Amino acid sequence: MRVTNSMMVRNMLDHLQNNLGDLNNLNEQLSSGKLFQMPSDAPIKVADSMNYKAQLNRNNQFQRNLDQAENWLNTTESALKSGTEVIQRARELTIYAANDSMTSDDRKMVAKEMKELRDELIDISNAKLGDSYIFSGQKTGEKPFEVVENGGIGNHVKYNGDSNDVNRRLNENVNMNINLSGDQVFKNEIENINKVYQSLVSTRAEVKSKEYKDITKFNNLLGDAGAAENFKITVDDVVSEVVTFSGDYTGADEFEDFEEVKSHIQKQLDDAGVEAEVDITENNEIIIKSKSSGSDSKIEISQDNFNIIGGNRIVEGTNEAYKGEEIGNNLSEMDASINKYAELRSQVGGKLQRTGNIIDRLEANEVHLRSLKSKNEDADLAEVITELKMEETVYRASLASGSRIMQQSLVDFIR
């Protein structure tokens, strides 16, 4: 082939251009650290990288969700822990107080602490994470418990939350219920401690029958009552004619024991809505107590046709302090609470362990994704630098050879 000067210049320029292009490419890779800048540099790799980036973003978000869920669970756990301590202390105090030999001053002191314990438990139940009450179900904007003024023994607080689950998304397709409903966790416990407290500070009115030797004596007293007979009972000025005895108590309808008598009376009281409670003592005395407490509580029995308690005269109840034994009755519920809390704590602990596992998995996945992303898009510096050196050498060589050959022609040799 005939070689002309313009051909050589053009070829050399083309090659220099190519070399410069390669150098520019490598330089871009070096300075950006990435193998590609534009989708057209490597369409599939770009799509992969976008995918990895999105996955990493999701992964990070899930880790944030998890952090928040863990905070929530930890707050729940510490509330349960404090709750357990409060209930344990309340239990100790209850054991201490379930003793009739206590003086009223002793009782007052215990009562004071009991009240503190009750309020502390309410405080604990109001645990917050950020702006959210964690024991209100989904009604996170509302305080779970509201103190009911003059609510009485078993009605000190009202639950304002709901029983709905609070869920968090912790990973692709993993949702976890992270909340405990305050209703289930604290309501009974608060009421229970309140009951002990009220028992310690209040008296309540009661009437007591004479001692019955045995149930036969009581059955004989009623005899064949035949038509309905009743006695009248007045609690806190609310009068009711409620307690009815009808039937043949020496025959077919006789009471088996005093427990049956108790439930017979109690049922009728309850049905009529009378705030009173029936109890039988060891000596087979029947006691009817007002449920309301305080110095002004009153109970009266009148028109007692059978003379079960007082005959035809009006018997006014006397105000008496709660007995140690009665206070002690709350212990079993407290034991149940402590067990329940232990169970709930292990449940929360289990969830925390699960979130921990998910975080481990997410973190491992993150490392994995990062390395995939890096492999996909990051330039291998050592390789790029080596290539750059090579390209540079080639470029220098082409420059050198070009400059030499360009300069020469026959012109140089014609004088």
Place this chain on the structure above:
Amino acid sequence: MNNIFSGLHLGLRALETQRKSLDVTGHNIANANNEDYNKQRAIHKASYPYTAPGLSNHGGAGQFGTGVEIERVERVKDQFINSQIFNETQTAGYWNEKQRGLEKIEYIFNEPSDSGIDTAMDQFWNSLQDLSNNPSDDAARNMVRENARNLVDSFQSVESQLVDYKESIDQNLNNAAASINEITTKIADLNKQIVSVKGSGQSPNDLLDERDALYKDLNSMLDVQSREDDQGNLIISADGKQIVNGSDAYELEIIEDPDNADKKILGHKKTGSPINVKNGKIKAWMEVRDTIITDKLDKLNKLAEDMVTDFNEQHRAGYDAEGKQGKDFFAEITNSDKAVSQLALTDEIDNPDGGLAKIAAGNTVSDLSVVGIEKLDSSDADGKFEIDIATNGDDYDVTVTNLDTGEVSSTKTVTEADDLKIGFNAETNSFETDLTAGDFIITANSKGTATVDLGYSIGNGENANALSDIFNQDGNNVKSDFRKIITSVGAESSRAQKMVNNQEVVLKQLNTLDRSISGVSLDEEMANLIKYQQSYAAAAKYINKTEELLDSLMTIV
């Protein structure tokens, strides 16, 4: 008569011929760096010989040469390679411009980056997740709104840049038509000169070079056909319409496509007919404008519309911070072709006063594909329900179970005529045929079972979670659809780059061949220089000797 003086003439002709040849060499050297220049050669020919007349011929040797003359100045050119170069220039022009167009589109999409649509979608997803964690938090709601605005902005920025680019191509076409007209006018002028020079029997070499160069430029713009007539005119036509005929050039202009008034295409001014361009830069511009950008815009619009439809549907399934059923989040798209430009938040959500509370983060229907729920504004319906949908021919049978009480309603058939909607009274657990009287409205979407919770509390972020699922990783969704657009732009652009490179190689090869034949070699010209110089010197010497001959003759006298 062959005498002593004819020797002087012979020498003179030789001197003249060598000097003219030196001129041609000089012209070659002068144009050594002219890319369009084709090497010229002075073709020497022995001048007409002298035959001694017969009568006075004493039987001596016959026909004496009379020296040399230049027959013609030849332009060294391979027409076959030349026409290949013209053809490949069309294709190179096409791919170059197409590649530039696609590269520009890539820049407009600006992916992968931290500021493109993809990132905006990720951020929106993140804020929805944060909202589901903290549905009562106004800061989280604000982030959702801000990120939604940012997403809208990202979409619209890409769209408006694409539209601007599309419009700028029309401007390009106008300029292209003008430059084509300039070229054809010049070629027509050259035709005139070439014909007249040729008519006088000379070779218009440099004019031919100029015309070839112009014709090559014309080829890079569009696909043209040409032939050269006997007089030397280059007759050029495009899509069967003559644009240069002899010394006349016919202008091209940009006209409206007769099939589509919105589209600007190239037309023939004289006949008014459109020119269907099949190659060259103009073809690439029209393709970028009519196919590539339009396709991307269509896909982007479709994506935006799908996103708005899905997002709004899910948003309506949830309850806002005030416990009211959600309304639309994005403003409704009324024109699918303008979905991106119509992309906006609804006035309610956008309202700085109370708009945040309207974001429906709470509650959701477990499976929107099965059933849609609409709670009337005045309704205080509450409770959890399980809704069973069974097919009944073309209609659906709906049965509702109150999950709180376990009460099961009767089964009611809903028909297409009712838009598959039926009212339900939560209180009485029975269907109400009069829709407005119902406590909530059930829309049957397909066969299946879904649960719905009508009660609402601020701590419920389930719907925010469901909203974020629209941007999920797997399957067909907004994000993967967007990635498909980016991959297709990338792949097309990558292919165009490869074609550009291929075309460069082909053209380079052809140009190398062309220069190998027609290019000026300085060495060669130097050798010629010496050759002609030596010949010139020798001719001078010859004249000198002839003169000596004359001298010696004169001294005799």
